[in-house]
Amino acid sequence: MLPMESATETATAAAVGQPSCHNRIVEIDRLSFLYEHKNVIDNLTFTVLERDFVGLIGPNGAGKTTLLRLLVGLLKPTSGDIRLFGQSISKFQDWDRIGYVPQKNAFNPLFPATVREIVESGLYGRKRLYRKLGASDRRKIDDALDVMRIADLAGRRIGQLSGGQQQRAFLARALVNSPQLLILDEPTVGIDAETQQGFFQLIRHMHEHHHITFLMVSHDMEMMEAYLGSEPVQSAGKLKFYVKHTHAPEDCGETNLSHSIERPGGMREMMEVT
Amino acid sequence: MDIFLEPFFQRALIGGILIGLTAPLMGTFLVLRRLSMIGDTLAHVSIAGVALGFLINVYPLGTGLLFALLASFAIEQLRKTYRTYAELSIAIIMSGGVALATLLFTLGKGFNMNVMSYFFGSVYTLDTADIAVVGGVSALVLIVICLHFKEFFLMFFDEEAASVSGLPVRAYNIAVTMLTALVISVSIKIVGALLVSALLTIPVACSLVVGRSFRHSVGMAVLYSEVAVMIGLVVAGVWDLAPGATVVLTLIVLLIGTLTFKMGLRRRA
Numbered sequence: 001m002l003p004m005e006s007a008t009e010t011a012t013a014a015a016v017g018q019p020s021c022h023n024r025i026v027e028i029d030r031l032s033f034l035y036e037h038k039n040v041i042d043n044l045t046f047t048v049l050e051r052d053f054v055g056l057i058g059p060n061g062a063g064k065t066t067l068l069r070l071l072v073g074l075l076k077p078t079s080g081d082i083r084l085f086g087q088s089i090s091k092f093q094d095w096d097r098i099g100y101v102p103q104k105n106a107f108n109p110l111f112p113a114t115v116r117e118i119v120e121s122g123l124y125g126r127k128r129l130y131r132k133l134g135a136s137d138r139r140k141i142d143d144a145l146d147v148m149r150i151a152d153l154a155g156r157r158i159g160q161l162s163g164g165q166q167q168r169a170f171l172a173r174a175l176v177n178s179p180q181l182l183i184l185d186e187p188t189v190g191i192d193a194e195t196q197q198g199f200f201q202l203i204r205h206m207h208e209h210h211h212i213t214f215l216m217v218s219h220d221m222e223m224m225e226a227y228l229g230s231e232p233v234q235s236a237g238k239l240k241f242y243v244k245h246t247h248a249p250e251d252c253g254e255t256n257l258s259h260s261i262e263r264p265g266g267m268r269e270m271m272e273v274t
Numbered sequence: 275m276d277i278f279l280e281p282f283f284q285r286a287l288i289g290g291i292l293i294g295l296t297a298p299l300m301g302t303f304l305v306l307r308r309l310s311m312i313g314d315t316l317a318h319v320s321i322a323g324v325a326l327g328f329l330i331n332v333y334p335l336g337t338g339l340l341f342a343l344l345a346s347f348a349i350e351q352l353r354k355t356y357r358t359y360a361e362l363s364i365a366i367i368m369s370g371g372v373a374l375a376t377l378l379f380t381l382g383k384g385f386n387m388n389v390m391s392y393f394f395g396s397v398y399t400l401d402t403a404d405i406a407v408v409g410g411v412s413a414l415v416l417i418v419i420c421l422h423f424k425e426f427f428l429m430f431f432d433e434e435a436a437s438v439s440g441l442p443v444r445a446y447n448i449a450v451t452m453l454t455a456l457v458i459s460v461s462i463k464i465v466g467a468l469l470v471s472a473l474l475t476i477p478v479a480c481s482l483v484v485g486r487s488f489r490h491s492v493g494m495a496v497l498y499s500e501v502a503v504m505i506g507l508v509v510a511g512v513w514d515l516a517p518g519a520t521v522v523l524t525l526i527v528l529l530i531g532t533l534t535f536k537m538g539l540r541r542r543a
Contacts, residue, residue, distance in 0.1 A: 013312075030330055041526050070439065073437065073438070073440075074434065074436040074437050074438075093440065095438060095439050095440035096439070099437065100435055100438040101433070102432060102434060102435060102451075107431065107432055108306075108431075110482070111306065111430075111431055111488075112481070112482055112485040112486075112487065112490075113427070113431055113487065113488045114486070114487040114488070117427065117488050117489070120424075121424070121427060121428040121431065122434070122435075124425055124428045124436075124439055124441070125439035125440050125441065125443060126426075126439065126440035126442075127440075128419060128424075129422075129425065133424075155486070155487075157486070157487070173435075181440075182378075191474065210376055218378040
């Protein structure tokens with residue numbers, strides 16, 4: 001298939017008239033998923049472009065979590081395909097380009113793990129099997145802890161932290177590899193409103209100033225609408241996709257150097273704008 | 275203390291130290307996966323294997339080991355079928371194992387006494403072949419854990435994140451269950467099937483209270499278990515008591531001591 005053909009086929013409202021400087025980060029192509037004979041996801045086509053902030057909103061049972069699990073390879077599609085960074089998910093190996101922040105209540109608060117151990121675990125993966133962490137890895141961990149302002153909590157057990165601090169620890173874990181795509185699964189569930197606000201500010205800032213594409217599941221309409229606008233770009237069943245780009249796609253010609261360029265080295269540089 | 279010069283007691287100490295090292299390692303993984311009871315289950319199935327071994331005149335530890343491995347596969351399979359009811363698969367396999375063991379006992383009434391040594395442990399009857407098997411299993415467990423320690427941490431802490439990082443989570447789960455089966459089947463001759471799960475879980479119960487980090491907790495679990503094994507074996511040897519019982523009771527004393535100490539600290543703070 002020619003690139004042009006596939007482009008027209010997977011084009012979505014967000015992608016219409018897209019300039020060429022935006023790489024396709026996630027391409028969902030006629031994706032369907034059946035669970036116990038029920039169509040959880042039905043013929044969904046959607047494209048996430050570089051530096052998009054995609055808010056995935058819907059009530060319980062709309063298929064938000066199912067879609068996330070499909071995107072990270074935890075579930076296999078019944079039909080259709082998912083491409084990550086242009087590569088079919090069945091062949092995709094570069095999982096270190098993707099950061100993942102789980103739901104807050106998805107872990108055991110009594111687990112004997114320190115904040116540092118958790119952040120460090122963001123570096124583990126298929127590519128690092130049988131390899132010890134080196135000095136540069138330790139620097140990455142320190143940077144991630146600094147950026148999230150939890151360096152002083154590094155030695156504490158995760159269960160001793162407040163909800164907001166825990167969430168920053170998980171964000172640090174997701175950022176330690178300097179990912180290009182950050183996937184967040186209802187990261188603010190179970191956190192008080194004020195901390196939620198702060199966390200969302202942090203995410204917004206990262207989207208506006210750093211070279212990261214976001215995919216965030218939430219049922220918090222208010223906070224998402226405030227940033228992403230009130231009109232979903234696409235709906236599929238009860239699933240709604242809200243998209244905000246760091247700048248209007250048509251301005252691409254002027255700014256592509258400043259935002260589409262490969263970012264330099266470590267995360268500290270990437271985050272230093274803070 | 276002449277007992278330290280006796281070869282049978284030396285073998286017991288070597289076997290005990292090896293199991294004291296590997297049991298709490300696997301135990302940590304089991305407790306963190308909320309599968310504490312799997313130890314008991316595999317031990318009971320293992321007994322059925324031991325009984326079969328006596329019945330058909332095959333090395334009983336070998337048949338026990340094979341049964342435990344098969345049972346661990348069955349548990350993983352059932353866990354997939356009843357995904358949200360992890361303890362259901364354990365209950366099924368446990369009762370199956372006990373039933374099978376009982377059946378095999380009634381088939382071979384003559385060997386009841388020998389099988390009893392596997393129920394209650396008979397660390398003093400370890401022979402060189404037993405030590406070799408325990409040593410082999412321990413070496414395998416240590417190699418696998420050392421090579422995959424960081425991946426195991428991620429998997430037990432957050433299995434989804436481990437999947438997203440591209441780790442072979444399913445293969446790891448199977449490997450951990452199989453290693454657990456191996457450790458349990460060689461432990462039953464030392465502490466006995468009825469007490470195996472104590473050696474897997476009580477050191478972890480202690481380490482969870484005092485552990486400052488994952489690494490530290492794992493280390494402390496091993497330390498607690500080794501201390502208990504040594505004290506237990508020496509006490510049993512000197513006063514001629516059942517060694518499995520003294521090891522487990524030492525563990526419980528250590529646990530109570532740790533909890534009391536921790537409470538005292540908290541009150542003062």
